[in-house]
Amino acid sequence: MSSSAVIFSLAGIGLCAIGLFGFMLHTHLIRKLLAFNIMGSGVFLLLVGMAQRSGHTDPVPQALVLTGIVVAVSATALALYLIRRWLQLSGSTELPEDDRR
Amino acid sequence: MSVLLDLLLLSSLWVFALLTLTALPLFRGVVFFILLGLMLALVWIRLDAPDIALAEAAIGAGITGVLLLDTLGHLHHRADQESSPIRLKSSRFWVALISSLSLAGLLLWALLDTPATPTMLAEQVARALPNSGVDHPITAVLLNFRSYDTLLEIGVLVVAILVGLTLADKDSAQLSLPKLPNPLLQACLALLVPLMLMVSSYLLWAGSKQPGGAFQAGAVLAATGILLHLSGFRLTLRTSERLMRAGLLLGFSVFLLVAASALIDGQPLLTYPDHLAGILILIIELALTLSIGLILLSLFTLPHFALPEQERPK
Numbered sequence: 001m002s003s004s005a006v007i008f009s010l011a012g013i014g015l016c017a018i019g020l021f022g023f024m025l026h027t028h029l030i031r032k033l034l035a036f037n038i039m040g041s042g043v044f045l046l047l048v049g050m051a052q053r054s055g056h057t058d059p060v061p062q063a064l065v066l067t068g069i070v071v072a073v074s075a076t077a078l079a080l081y082l083i084r085r086w087l088q089l090s091g092s093t094e095l096p097e098d099d100r101r
Numbered sequence: 102m103s104v105l106l107d108l109l110l111l112s113s114l115w116v117f118a119l120l121t122l123t124a125l126p127l128f129r130g131v132v133f134f135i136l137l138g139l140m141l142a143l144v145w146i147r148l149d150a151p152d153i154a155l156a157e158a159a160i161g162a163g164i165t166g167v168l169l170l171d172t173l174g175h176l177h178h179r180a181d182q183e184s185s186p187i188r189l190k191s192s193r194f195w196v197a198l199i200s201s202l203s204l205a206g207l208l209l210w211a212l213l214d215t216p217a218t219p220t221m222l223a224e225q226v227a228r229a230l231p232n233s234g235v236d237h238p239i240t241a242v243l244l245n246f247r248s249y250d251t252l253l254e255i256g257v258l259v260v261a262i263l264v265g266l267t268l269a270d271k272d273s274a275q276l277s278l279p280k281l282p283n284p285l286l287q288a289c290l291a292l293l294v295p296l297m298l299m300v301s302s303y304l305l306w307a308g309s310k311q312p313g314g315a316f317q318a319g320a321v322l323a324a325t326g327i328l329l330h331l332s333g334f335r336l337t338l339r340t341s342e343r344l345m346r347a348g349l350l351l352g353f354s355v356f357l358l359v360a361a362s363a364l365i366d367g368q369p370l371l372t373y374p375d376h377l378a379g380i381l382i383l384i385i386e387l388a389l390t391l392s393i394g395l396i397l398l399s400l401f402t403l404p405h406f407a408l409p410e411q412e413r414p415k
Contacts, residue, residue: 004107004147009212011111011144015118017205022122024197030127030172034134037165038118041141048148050212051222057149059238060222063247066239067254069156070316070393073165074261077400080172081265084404093176 002055009049015042027098029083033076040072107147113140127176131169138162151312152239155304159320164397167327171401234378235309243314244382248371252360255352255389258396262349265403286332297325305390309379315386319393326398330405345399352392356385 019039026032044065051061087093117137124130138161145154226238226246233241243251301321308314336344359381360371368374373381 003104006212007104007107007111008144008148011114013205013208013212014111014115016208017201018115018118018122020204021197021201024200025194026122028127030169030176031122031130034121034130034169037134038121038137041137041161044153045141045144045148046208046212048145048150048153052148053215056223058223059226059242060247062150062153063239063242064250065150065153066156066243066316067250069153069161070254071257073160073168073397074258074400076165077168078261078264080168081268081404084172084175085268087176 002052005049005052005055008045009053012042012045012047012049015039015045018042027094029079029086029093029095033079033083036079037072037076040068044068103147110140110144110147114144128170128173131166131173134169135162135166138166152314152317155312155317156320159317159324160397163324164320164327164401167401171404175404232375232378234373234375234380234382237308237310237312237314239312240308240314240382240386244385245373245378248360251389252353252356252371255356255392258393259349259353262345262396262399262403265400269403282333290328290332290334294325294329297321297328301325301390301394305386308386309383315389316393318390320397322390322394323397323401326394327401330398330402341399341402344395345403348392348395348399351395352389355388355392359385 016039019035019037019042022035023032023039026035047061048058048065051058083093086095114137117133117140120133121130121137124133138157141161142154142158145151145157223238226242229246230236230238230241233245235241235245301318304313304321305315305318306313308318359373363372363374364370366374
């Protein structure tokens with residue numbers, strides 16, 4: 001057992017939980033996006049951490065995470081474009097569904 | 102000792118994540134998010150994943166941070182930044198808390214529940230490595246064993262740009278960033294830009310044997326472009342559109358061409374002949390680096406070159 005891998009798997013679980021919490025709690029779209037990204041980082045940590053529990057480095061999940069980081073940045077950029085456009089069209093940084101609470 | 106270090110990193114990750122979501126104003130939240138990315142880069146080093154550490158620092162913290170800050174500046178001009186503070190007693194809060202705690206519980210359960218027969222992917226990779234054309238296992242996985250993922254990944258980047266192009270607001274005046282005529286900045290640039298270009302090409306070249314590769318090199322290239330853009334060295338609208346098109350086309354088409362050339366030989370898509378694998382991977386990586394650099398740069402500059410329709414070059 002590698003203690004680092006277990007500790008950072010735990011850290012990943014924490015980030016996933018914090019991310020989901022923020023994603024559901026906040027109504028501001030950029031906060032939601034930040035929370036979503038935190039959740040993504042948690043998933044990456046969990047993926048590599050759990051694969052390396054035996055103490056060996058595993059290149060396959062590491063390569064997957066590398067791909068994931070690039071996809072995450074393009075998704076973030078896409079979301080930011082959508083948020084800007086939404087702001088321009090509606091003048092709001094929240095979705096109408098979020099007003100019913 | 103190292104356990105203490107790990108625990109310190111773990112707590113800093115959690116604290117920065119919480120601060121990202123709670124700090125007011127939003128700007129502070131974004132700064133904590135960038136800090137979180139940098140801490141994550143350290144964590145990746147502790148996890149023996151220097152490739153991811155490089156990518157996280159350059160892309161996860163760097164480029165994402167720049168994009169977020171840029172949008173924040175845009176918001177500042179137009180709307181209130183934060184309209185709803187957190188309400189502790191709303192039902193929303195409790196639903197969010199319960200769901201996140203149950204998610205944590207589920208994941209913990211998954212962590213404790215070790216599979217009976219562990220799959221040893223690392224050994225399979227090590228066995229196939231001599232035939233892959235490169236010496237670094239992660240590059241081998243990315244560009245040989247699972248190159249399909251990488252092909253689709255560059256496709257995702259292309260799609261993001263295309264959607265960004267469709268959504269670019271042609272009605273509003275161009276939101277141009279002010280130039281900074283600062284002599285000290287110019288002097289620093291003269292030193293920094295060659296260094297960044299050198300780091301980028303080194304990362305690309307190193308990728309075949311050691312940590313590094315197309316993504317990290319491309320990200321550093323994009324960062325150089327963004328730095329130049331922010332300090333006032335602008336390309337004309339026409340040139341940046343052309344560069345963006347070249348970036349969109351180059352990586353994806355070269356990769357696709359190499360992938361499809363195996364079909365002529367009667368092989369399945371994306372198989373490289375053993376003796377050519379190394380050079381083919383190098384060609385793909387070179388194209389990918391330029392392409393990723395240009396695309397990431399365009400992701401940043403795209404909102405800035407939306408001109409009114411009549412001024413658009415035909």
